[in-house]
Amino acid sequence: MILAIDVGGTKLAAGLVTPDGHVLETRVAATPQDADAERLWKALEELIAPMPEAEGVGVGCGGPMIWPDGRVSPLNIPGWRDFPLRERLAASFPGRTVRVHNDAVCLAAAEHWLGAGRGHANMLGMVVSTGVGGGLVLGGRLVNGGTGNAGHIGHVVVEPGGPLCGCGGRGCLEAVARGPALVAWAQEQGWSPGHGPLDGGPYEEGRAVTGRGLASDALRGDPVARAAMARAGRALGLAIASATHLCDLDVVTVGGGLSQAGAPLFGPLEEALRAHARMDFARRLRVVPAALGQSAGLVGAAALILAGDRYWDAI
Amino acid sequence: MILAIDVGGTKLAAGLVTPDGHVLETRVAATPQDADAERLWKALEELIAPMPEAEGVGVGCGGPMIWPDGRVSPLNIPGWRDFPLRERLAASFPGRTVRVHNDAVCLAAAEHWLGAGRGHANMLGMVVSTGVGGGLVLGGRLVNGGTGNAGHIGHVVVEPGGPLCGCGGRGCLEAVARGPALVAWAQEQGWSPGHGPLDGGPYEEGRAVTGRGLASDALRGDPVARAAMARAGRALGLAIASATHLCDLDVVTVGGGLSQAGAPLFGPLEEALRAHARMDFARRLRVVPAALGQSAGLVGAAALILAGDRYWDAI
Numbered sequence: 001m002i003l004a005i006d007v008g009g010t011k012l013a014a015g016l017v018t019p020d021g022h023v024l025e026t027r028v029a030a031t032p033q034d035a036d037a038e039r040l041w042k043a044l045e046e047l048i049a050p051m052p053e054a055e056g057v058g059v060g061c062g063g064p065m066i067w068p069d070g071r072v073s074p075l076n077i078p079g080w081r082d083f084p085l086r087e088r089l090a091a092s093f094p095g096r097t098v099r100v101h102n103d104a105v106c107l108a109a110a111e112h113w114l115g116a117g118r119g120h121a122n123m124l125g126m127v128v129s130t131g132v133g134g135g136l137v138l139g140g141r142l143v144n145g146g147t148g149n150a151g152h153i154g155h156v157v158v159e160p161g162g163p164l165c166g167c168g169g170r171g172c173l174e175a176v177a178r179g180p181a182l183v184a185w186a187q188e189q190g191w192s193p194g195h196g197p198l199d200g201g202p203y204e205e206g207r208a209v210t211g212r213g214l215a216s217d218a219l220r221g222d223p224v225a226r227a228a229m230a231r232a233g234r235a236l237g238l239a240i241a242s243a244t245h246l247c248d249l250d251v252v253t254v255g256g257g258l259s260q261a262g263a264p265l266f267g268p269l270e271e272a273l274r275a276h277a278r279m280d281f282a283r284r285l286r287v288v289p290a291a292l293g294q295s296a297g298l299v300g301a302a303a304l305i306l307a308g309d310r311y312w313d314a315i
Numbered sequence: 316m317i318l319a320i321d322v323g324g325t326k327l328a329a330g331l332v333t334p335d336g337h338v339l340e341t342r343v344a345a346t347p348q349d350a351d352a353e354r355l356w357k358a359l360e361e362l363i364a365p366m367p368e369a370e371g372v373g374v375g376c377g378g379p380m381i382w383p384d385g386r387v388s389p390l391n392i393p394g395w396r397d398f399p400l401r402e403r404l405a406a407s408f409p410g411r412t413v414r415v416h417n418d419a420v421c422l423a424a425a426e427h428w429l430g431a432g433r434g435h436a437n438m439l440g441m442v443v444s445t446g447v448g449g450g451l452v453l454g455g456r457l458v459n460g461g462t463g464n465a466g467h468i469g470h471v472v473v474e475p476g477g478p479l480c481g482c483g484g485r486g487c488l489e490a491v492a493r494g495p496a497l498v499a500w501a502q503e504q505g506w507s508p509g510h511g512p513l514d515g516g517p518y519e520e521g522r523a524v525t526g527r528g529l530a531s532d533a534l535r536g537d538p539v540a541r542a543a544m545a546r547a548g549r550a551l552g553l554a555i556a557s558a559t560h561l562c563d564l565d566v567v568t569v570g571g572g573l574s575q576a577g578a579p580l581f582g583p584l585e586e587a588l589r590a591h592a593r594m595d596f597a598r599r600l601r602v603v604p605a606a607l608g609q610s611a612g613l614v615g616a617a618a619l620i621l622a623g624d625r626y627w628d629a630i
Contacts, residue, residue, distance in 0.1 A: 064595060122461045136561065138458050138465070139628060145453065145563020146437045149596040155560035157553055157591055159475065168593035169556070238472055241484070243561055245470035246451065248460020276472055278483035280379060281464040313454060 009076025060106030067148025070100030106300030108135025179211020237272025255290025318369030324391025375421030382463025385415030421615030423450025494526020552587025570605025
């Protein structure tokens with residue numbers, strides 16, 4: 001049994017995962033806000049304390065990080081800067097393998113291992129949410145690139161001179177298609193949140209104005225929400241066309257809150273993709289919604305260990 | 316000794332290559348124009364007839380092709396459509412390995428093996444000439460993608476809604492930065508060819524209006540030629556930024572006629588690259604001119620055999 005951990009800015013999750021990728025036991029805790037490094041570590045320690053029997057530990061964590069060292073500085077967890085997460089976990093689980101990778105990369109590994117990308121040798125796994133991230137599988141193996149950062153599809157340029165991006169560039173896919181950017185765009189066009197998400201996720205007062213809420217409203221026919229999804233879809237289609245020309249992909253999986261929008265997102269995405277992916281070899285590409293649900297992060301973290309021949313290539 | 320063959324629309328080249336990548340003997344012939352499949356084959360057969368002792372045959376050929384079968388349909392050789400080049404060569408060299416790959420991919424393999432990309436595990440090798448092509452090396456190995464077409468950087472979109480591309484899309488890097496497109500753009504701005512190329516290449520009457528000529532004029536200070544090179548450089552920088560965010564590259568090599576322009580091309584390229592490649596991991600990327608000269612195509616074709624562990628991954 002492998003201990004899988006998913007470290008995010010909102011919540012910490014941990015689970016025991018069987019060799020075939022079933023998540024047996026899940027524990028979740030809120031990520032302490034405004035906490036220092038040691039308080040954050042204590043919260044994680046308490047979460048995983050009931051799972052000491054794990055034979056190995058796989059971790060997905062928000063980036064950036066020094067990889068494969070697992071020294072993490074997650075954008076949304078200011079208390080951890082160059083925090084030696086892998087080293088701490090290795091001390092807690094002596095003699096056992098501990099592997100840490102980018103959370104978006106883990107989601108891609110999960111979709112390739114057991115989800116919508118299964119059986120395809122060349123895949124880009126995307127997540128469209130508060131940010132736009134991804135992971136790249138080529139020749140059946142996870143691609144790390146020089147520093148473990150391959151897969152950053154969110155910073156492919158789709159609109160030169162376009163909106164400023166968090167990275168400092170302009171016109172990145174993420175600057176156009178991330179949830180908060182779309183919400184801001186929709187609000188400028190007069191949208192205010194309607195009915196709440198279709199999937200029963202959190203939608204309380206004060207959390208309603210999210211990409212997920214916008215996606216739900218689009219699916220219900222709200223015209224501004226639909227226009228926002230079309231805007232995201234076009235940007236995604238264009239970035240995916242560029243990615244498949246460069247990497248000769250078989251399949252792209254799209255997950256994250258925005259992918260809940262279904263046709264209002266995927267229709268314009270396909271249209272832009274087909275307009276731009278014109279080389280013969282690129283026409284065969286299929287874009288599909290991610291198949292694994294809430295547990296994908298844990299499944300992918302476990303895959304770093306359980307299917308390390310494909311998803312772990314560090315020296 | 317390996318027989319290396321480079322099949323292009325203008326010329327056919329063949330050479331014997333030593334195990335360490337030295338091209339010992341080179342023969343070149345003009346590619347028969349308006350010839351049918353068998354006349355083209357005959358020309359190639361005559362070219363390689365004096366080199367029957369080869370222990371293996373590596374071929375770089377213009378795309379598209381069915382890979383790894385080596386059935387070729389080079390855009391610039393209309394007489395060959397689905398021509399079984401690999402099979403014919405295998406019949407001519409019984410018992411010996413014959414491998415055929417895209418010519419741009421061979422150039423990238425050459426630069427990685429013995430040129431400007433040597434020692435870097437993650438590289439994009441580009442050629443900017445009549446077209447814009449490339450090959451991708453990740454984790455120290457050539458990436459083929461699903462159909463052997465990975466590396467098509469020329470069809471990364473740099474100008475959505477921009478000029479029509481030969482592929483049918485719009486705003487591809489190739490549509491903006493290929494030699495003939497730049498020449499047309501420069502001529503619209505009033506440029507006419509000046510002094511000829513610096514490198515002593517062909518520049519007779521009637522051949523002067525080429526990307527190479529434009530590059531030479533830019534280097535001599537012609538303002539319109541410089542503006543054309545800046546236009547290409549910006550497009551290249553933007554595409555390279557997207558590629559490095561997606562693939563986490565260490566180095567990009569740029570070869571082909573246009574790369575002769577030097578600073579007038581590479582200056583604006585660097586500027587656009589640095590404006591868009593803002594993620595920490597992307598800042599370390601270096602863009603360098605290709606190091607191998609005219610023989611690069613033959614060296615890369617030979618690498619398919621001589622360094623097949625890195626550059627040949629077909630099942």
